[in-house]
Amino acid sequence: MxxxxxxxxxxxxxxxxxxxxxxxxxxxxxxxxxxxxxxxxxxxxxxxxxxxxxxxxxxxxxxxxxxxxxxxxxxxxxxxxxxxxxxxxxxxxxxxxxxxxxxxxxxxxxxxxxxxxxxxxxxxxxxxxxxxxxxxxxxxxxxxxxxxxxxxxxxxxxxxxxxxxxxxxxxxxxxxxxxxxxxxxxxxxxxxxxxxxxxxxxxxxxxxxxxxxxxxxxxxxxxxxxxxxxxxxxxxxxxxxxxxxxxxxxxxxxxxxxxxxxxxxxxxxxxxxxxxxxxxxDGEGATKLVESNVLNAQSSSDAQKIAKAIVGSNLVKAAIFGADPNWGRIISTIGATSADFNPKTIDIKINEFPVVQQSLAVDFDEAQISNSLKKDIITLTVNLNDGDFAGQAWGCDLTYDYVKINATYSS
CATH class of the missing domain: 3.60.70.12 (L-amino peptidase D-ALA esterase/amidase)
Incomplete structure (x- = not known):
């Protein structure tokens, strides 16, 4: 602000x-x-x-x-x-x-x-x-x-x-x-x-x-x-x-x-x-806008890096297209970045529904979250609980039409 x-x-x-x-x-x-x-x-x-x-x-x-x-x-x-x-x-x-x-x-x-x-x-x-x-x-x-x-x-x-x-x-x-x-x-x-x-x-x-x-x-x-x-x-x-x-x-x-x-x-x-x-x-073939919010990182750079990695993961994008609340794809993407964070303190929400707390799974209604993933705008929130910095990134889901569009772009 x-x-x-x-x-x-x-x-x-x-x-x-x-x-x-x-x-x-x-x-x-x-x-x-x-x-x-x-x-x-x-x-x-x-x-x-x-x-x-x-x-x-x-x-x-x-x-x-x-x-x-x-x-x-x-x-x-x-x-x-x-x-x-x-x-x-x-x-x-x-x-x-x-x-x-x-x-x-x-x-x-x-x-x-x-x-x-x-x-x-x-x-x-x-x-x-x-x-x-x-x-x-x-x-x-x-x-x-x-x-x-x-x-x-x-x-x-x-x-x-x-x-x-x-x-x-x-x-x-x-x-x-x-x-x-x-x-x-x-x-x-x-x-x-x-x-x-x-x-x-x-x-x-x-x-x-x-x-x-x-x-x-x-x-x-x-x-x-x-x-x-x-x-x-x-x-x-x-x-x-x-x-x-x-x-x-x-x-x-x-x-x-x-x-x-x-x-x-x-x-x-x-x-x-x-x-x-x-x-x-409006990504090619996209049906959903995906917003990734990363909170309480050690630096602004780390927060932005993680946020962008999440919306850039093909596995995350495909899961969102299929309305699959597979949080494992999100946390593994975080772990693959070069950002500094404590791997034991991560909380994850999918459309405001908690799915991970302190890096461990919590009970959630899979059908409820899956239904929420059918909306046009999806929000993924990651709280690292390891600093004071935040970052945002935006992407889209990965659909069949993306492949169709790019398989015939010049022909």
């Missing part, structure tokens, strides 16, 4: 203090999308544009085969810390495409820059889809000529691959008495095991923020949100999270020591966490 003084009173601020509002862009942001033939009859290409250059922070794939658009965007954001536009496509990743792939990214930047009358160094590029295929640049060029500065939300659908739905969120709040908004959207369904994965996430806000403030904040919050989700344990080449703040709300720029910094941090945390949960819930 974090604190802020409001009218002289110290108030605890948490992510629970925010609610999703109807999705809309913050002041000064525009977007559009179209179908250019990369996918069959579905939106597959679009952009986001800010009326003015926006302070930008990014987090990128750790895969050693970093795709050309991801690498170029990382380069310009790391150097300039600003973007004014992002062009994105689905279906083709433009990854492992060599010099041609790199040149295609530069061409995209130049075409967008000319169309919007801005510098190419203010254009980020994002792609997602099949690795190893080249972009059809004739279709890309035509698509850029068709895009407009609209306020529709079609871009949130145009970046989808095997996703079944768009992941979107908006939150409204006041900074210095001024209405502000954060709106984000993401894609991700398979190859999800950040640091990072085949996911894209774009967050926009009209907040004004000081130089060198947004990047460390995004990096910190990514570690406890997007980096704590897993679907299948695979990491892709194209993942990227970008946050753009254009300052058009009109507030005084927020610094780390500003009175409103913690409020903005909590709001951004809320947005990133909700997007992470939406990605986990």
């Amino acid at each position: 974090i604190t802020q003084k409001i009218k002289g009173v110290l108030k605890m601020i948490t992510t629970e203090d925010f609610n999703e509002s109807t999705f809309a862009w913050p002041k000064g942001f525009y977007s559009d999308a179209t179908h250019i033939g990369l996918k069959n009859q579905k939106l597959d290409f679009g952009w986001i544009y800010s009326k003015v250059p926006a302070k930008t922070a990014g987090v990128y794939t750790t895969n050693k085969f970093c795709a050309a658009p991801t690498a170029k965007t990382k380069e310009i954001v790391s150097k300039n810390h600003e973007l004014q536009a992002i062009i994105a496509n689905s279906a083709i990743a433009n990854s492992c495409t060599g010099l041609q792939g790199e040149n295609d990214v530069l061409t995209e930047q130049a075409l967008v820059a000319k169309r919007l009358d801005i510098s190419p160094e203010l254009v980020g590029v994002a792609s997602t889809g099949l690795i190893g295929a080249f972009l059809p640049m004739d279709k890309i060029e035509k698509g850029i000529s068709e895009l407009t500065l609209a306020t529709n939300t079609d871009i949130t659908k145009a970046i989808l691959t095997t996703d079944t739905k768009a992941k979107i969120i908006s939150v409204d709040f006041d900074i210095q008495g001024i209405p502000c908004k954060i709106s984000g959207f993401a894609k991700g369904s398979g190859m999800i095991h950040p640091k990072m994965a085949t996911m894209l996430a774009f967050v926009t806000t009209d907040i004004a923020i000081a130089d060198n403030t947004l990047q460390p904040l995004l990096s910190e919050l990514t570690d406890i949100t997007f980096n704590q989700i897993t679907v299948d344990g695979d990491t892709s080449t194209n993942d990227m999270v970008l946050t753009l703040a254009n300052g058009l709300a009109g507030n005084a720029p927020i610094k780390e020591n500003s009175p409103d910094y913690q409020l903005f941090k909590a709001a951004l945390h809320f947005v990133l966490q909700k997007l992470a949960q939406k990605i986990a819930a």
Whole structure:
């Protein structure tokens, strides 16, 4: 939890203090999308544009085969810390495409820059889809000529691959008495095991923020949100999270020591966490969102490590799909991690039903817990009783459809 003084009173601020509002862009942001033939009859290409250059922070794939658009965007954001536009496509990743792939990214930047009358160094590029295929640049060029500065939300659908739905969120709040908004959207369904994965996430806000403030904040919050989700344990080449703040709300720029910094941090945390949960819930073939909570660990790192291991275990995921309250799979996964803990003091609950106390089985109604495992959201709680730190992670169940989807992905 974090604190802020409001009218002289110290108030605890948490992510629970925010609610999703109807999705809309913050002041000064525009977007559009179209179908250019990369996918069959579905939106597959679009952009986001800010009326003015926006302070930008990014987090990128750790895969050693970093795709050309991801690498170029990382380069310009790391150097300039600003973007004014992002062009994105689905279906083709433009990854492992060599010099041609790199040149295609530069061409995209130049075409967008000319169309919007801005510098190419203010254009980020994002792609997602099949690795190893080249972009059809004739279709890309035509698509850029068709895009407009609209306020529709079609871009949130145009970046989808095997996703079944768009992941979107908006939150409204006041900074210095001024209405502000954060709106984000993401894609991700398979190859999800950040640091990072085949996911894209774009967050926009009209907040004004000081130089060198947004990047460390995004990096910190990514570690406890997007980096704590897993679907299948695979990491892709194209993942990227970008946050753009254009300052058009009109507030005084927020610094780390500003009175409103913690409020903005909590709001951004809320947005990133909700997007992470939406990605986990829409894992390929998934029928259930699984949340793992680890309490009273020796360190935050240990808590997060254990939480993520639990939702990442194929045996745990399969048991949840089958509504089988097999706690042995949970405790064995904990024991296989490198975390430090006392193996004699562990308590485990499945959907708030105790199944283990002090590392020993307790009597429970198997049919009752099995029935609870048929819900859409499953909560696994592990109390290590060995420290003061907590961690969370999110994943999904492992279903027959996951294999079906990935057995035919490129054919």
